[in-house]
Amino acid sequence: MLQNTQTAKDANPYLPSIGTIVEIIEETPNIKTFRVVLNSEGDMKNFTFHPGQVGQLSVFGTGESTFVINSPPTRMDYLQFSVMKAGEVTAMLHTLSVGDQIGVRAPLGNWFPYEELKGKDIVFIGGGIGMAPLRTLLLYMLDNRADYGKITLLYGARSPEDMAFKYELPDWLERDDMETTLTIDAEAPGWEHSVGLIPNVLQEMNPSSENCMAITCGPPIMIKFTLQALAKLGFKDDQILTTLEKRMKCGVGICGRCNIGTKYVCVDGPVFTYAQLKELPNEL
Amino acid sequence: MAVKFLAKDNLVPWLAELAETHRTIVPKREGEAVVFRPFAKEEAPELSARPTESPKSAIFPQCDTLMSFRYTKDEEDPGKVLLDLREMKDESPAVVVGCRSCDAAGFNTFDRVYMTDKITDQNYRARRENTLFVTIICEKPATTCFCNWVGGSPTDTSGADVRMTPLEDGWVLESITEKGEPLLSSTLLKDGDDRAGDAEKIRQQAKERMPEAPDLSEAPGKVLALFENNDFWEAESAKCISCGACTYLCPTCYCFNITDESSGMEGVRLRTWDNCMSHQFTMEASGHNPRPTKAHRLKNRVGHKFSYYPNIHDGNISCVGCGRCIKSCPVSVDIRSIVLHAIAAPAETEK
Ligand code: SF4
Ligand code: SF4
Ligand code: FES
Numbered sequence: 001m002l003q004n005t006q007t008a009k010d011a012n013p014y015l016p017s018i019g020t021i022v023e024i025i026e027e028t029p030n031i032k033t034f035r036v037v038l039n040s041e042g043d044m045k046n047f048t049f050h051p052g053q054v055g056q057l058s059v060f061g062t063g064e065s066t067f068v069i070n071s072p073p074t075r076m077d078y079l080q081f082s083v084m085k086a087g088e089v090t091a092m093l094h095t096l097s098v099g100d101q102i103g104v105r106a107p108l109g110n111w112f113p114y115e116e117l118k119g120k121d122i123v124f125i126g127g128g129i130g131m132a133p134l135r136t137l138l139l140y141m142l143d144n145r146a147d148y149g150k151i152t153l154l155y156g157a158r159s160p161e162d163m164a165f166k167y168e169l170p171d172w173l174e175r176d177d178m179e180t181t182l183t184i185d186a187e188a189p190g191w192e193h194s195v196g197l198i199p200n201v202l203q204e205m206n207p208s209s210e211n212c213m214a215i216t217c218g219p220p221i222m223i224k225f226t227l228q229a230l231a232k233l234g235f236k237d238d239q240i241l242t243t244l245e246k247r248m249k250c251g252v253g254i255c256g257r258c259n260i261g262t263k264y265v266c267v268d269g270p271v272f273t274y275a276q277l278k279e280l281p282n283e284l
Numbered sequence: 285m286a287v288k289f290l291a292k293d294n295l296v297p298w299l300a301e302l303a304e305t306h307r308t309i310v311p312k313r314e315g316e317a318v319v320f321r322p323f324a325k326e327e328a329p330e331l332s333a334r335p336t337e338s339p340k341s342a343i344f345p346q347c348d349t350l351m352s353f354r355y356t357k358d359e360e361d362p363g364k365v366l367l368d369l370r371e372m373k374d375e376s377p378a379v380v381v382g383c384r385s386c387d388a389a390g391f392n393t394f395d396r397v398y399m400t401d402k403i404t405d406q407n408y409r410a411r412r413e414n415t416l417f418v419t420i421i422c423e424k425p426a427t428t429c430f431c432n433w434v435g436g437s438p439t440d441t442s443g444a445d446v447r448m449t450p451l452e453d454g455w456v457l458e459s460i461t462e463k464g465e466p467l468l469s470s471t472l473l474k475d476g477d478d479r480a481g482d483a484e485k486i487r488q489q490a491k492e493r494m495p496e497a498p499d500l501s502e503a504p505g506k507v508l509a510l511f512e513n514n515d516f517w518e519a520e521s522a523k524c525i526s527c528g529a530c531t532y533l534c535p536t537c538y539c540f541n542i543t544d545e546s547s548g549m550e551g552v553r554l555r556t557w558d559n560c561m562s563h564q565f566t567m568e569a570s571g572h573n574p575r576p577t578k579a580h581r582l583k584n585r586v587g588h589k590f591s592y593y594p595n596i597h598d599g600n601i602s603c604v605g606c607g608r609c610i611k612s613c614p615v616s617v618d619i620r621s622i623v624l625h626a627i628a629a630p631a632e633t634e635k
Binding site: 009010011013014015018061062064086087099101103246247249252253255256257260261262281282284 | 355365366397398403404541555560568569572574575580584588592595596
């Protein structure tokens with residue numbers, strides 16, 4: 001376990017802590033959220049991380065996969081991970097029940113620069129499962145509300161049933177210390193919010209780029225057009241943050257799986273500014 | 285530093301002595317190939333031919349067990365399943381006798397990644413710290429050898445604990461590190477001071493036989509500058525059949541995969557050599573592949589060794605010039621020419 005109490009020389013970076021699933025939430029037809037508590041009380045108490053850091057979840061016998069810790073460090077009753085069914089490990093995770101044991105290797109990677117963001121307005125733009133990493137930072141900011149300026153959230157999914165975190169949306173919509181816009185791709189019966197693709201809705205919302213940071217995560221095609229929309233709205237490349245939790249294996253910069261040229265997504269990322277991404281060789 | 289002389293006839297007895305206290309690994313002939321295997325008295329090691337395989341697996345086995353796991357029923361609550369995890373490490377003392385200087389130096393490439401201030405690969409460290417290297421100098425370079433292009437030499441000691449220099453009637457053995465000294469305490473070894481001069485002469489000749497090396501100081505920048513130049517990489521990789529022989533035999537290729545194997549309620553988590561020349565290497569669960577063609581993959585292999593790695597690790601190139609990838613490639617892809625072509629390529633216009 002990568003706990004701060006152990007030195008780099010003695011810690012085994014591949015050895016997961018064992019945790020127990022304490023709650024499972026069926027978010028959408030293909031996303032489940034797992035709330036996990038580490039079995040060792042000490043590990044759980046000493047667990048520290050920053051919003052944006054990821055973990056590797058293990059189903060022993062099947063393998064490991066990377067997920068952002070999407071509960072904030074300000075709410076440590078459990079660690080929350082949302083899993084979209086996409087491969088062997090995620091399919092296996094979807095079969096688990098409350099009380100089941102899983103391996104947790106966390107925290108890994110870098111994080112959103114939440115200290116430097118103090119005093120700024122924030123625009124969150126999340127698409128589909130890409131809402132998960134944003135949720136961590138959003139909740140962290142809501143828990144430290146006075147430190148940040150105006151908070152705007154645009155969250156989109158294909159259809160109403162594809163929206164994750166449904167149980168939180170009413171609160172987010174109602175709060176007067178943030179502005180929330182929800183959107184789906186096409187009209188659906190009973191839907192009372194925006195309709196349209198994220199980049200288009202974002203243009204209409206027309207957020208000011210002044211003293212503002214845009215933080216976006218979602219499927220590649222959405223990111224591509226969102227970046228264009230942000231540019232039109234006057235956001236500079238270093239005013240845009242995104243996170244790439246992909247192609248990781250060891251998660252600690254050794255196995256050679258995740259490099260983009262000289263950068264390793266698992267240690268230099270997953271969080272990058274768009275300016276940093278542009279500097280990287282084109283190999284996403 | 286101790287200098288000893290090992291007479292020809294005493295080689296096997298000396299290895300037998302070492303084998304009493306160490307896993308002793310030596311090059312052996314197996315058909316056409318020379319491979320590293322545990323020493324056995326009946327089989328003489330092959331010290332004159334250059335080994336086909338690198339000794340990489342002595343420290344980084346092709347398949348290594350990282351941990352074992354077991355699910356058990358909770359005695360008090362039979363509805364509950366508990367999980368037991370155990371680390372697996374091999375700390376037994378070992379010695380590799382008769383590898384070449386380039387191969388021993390290959391582990392320095394690993395060290396900079398596997399044992400840093402921030403992170404330690406415990407399985408790697410357990411073997412690395414308990415394995416000694418007795419290298420043998422290369423008297424005559426092969427046409428594929430280019431250790432001197434990348435900071436090595438046929439007599440280099442950067443990865444050695446003891447260095448052997450062959451003479452007509454035996455070998456001169458010098459300890460290079462303190463850890464290597466105990467290997468020379470055997471009574472089968474004679475004092476070697478009077479042969480040290482002969483050995484030095486042989487080493488001098490060996491170095492002189494190496495053809496002159498081109499200057500690769502521009503390689504990291506030049507290779508990176510070609511990143512967006514698909515034509516260059518398509519041309520260089522045109523013949524490649526993605527077989528992976530180059531990565532398999534390379535003493536510095538250190539990428540790995542992690543997989544689980546289980547039967548019933550228990551199993552192991554394994555670390556196995558991976559191969560960046562395969563399209564599977566970067567294939568994502570979504571079906572997206574950031575390195576879809578062999579041109580992308582060869583670019584990454586060459587780029588990693590001659591540009592990305594030196595950029596991160598103080599200019600050290602992560603190729604030791606052993607030439608195996610050139611010699612064993614079924615279609616004769618030559619990493620030397622790729623690097624030289626990159627250096628000679630006209631400066632790229634902005635992407
Ligand atoms: S890249 Fe080729 S020449 Fe260089 S160390 Fe590896 S196998 Fe040897
Ligand atoms: S050995 Fe040759 S053909 Fe095989 S993957 Fe390497 S470069 Fe390609
Ligand atoms: S996941 Fe292994 S190096 Fe990044």
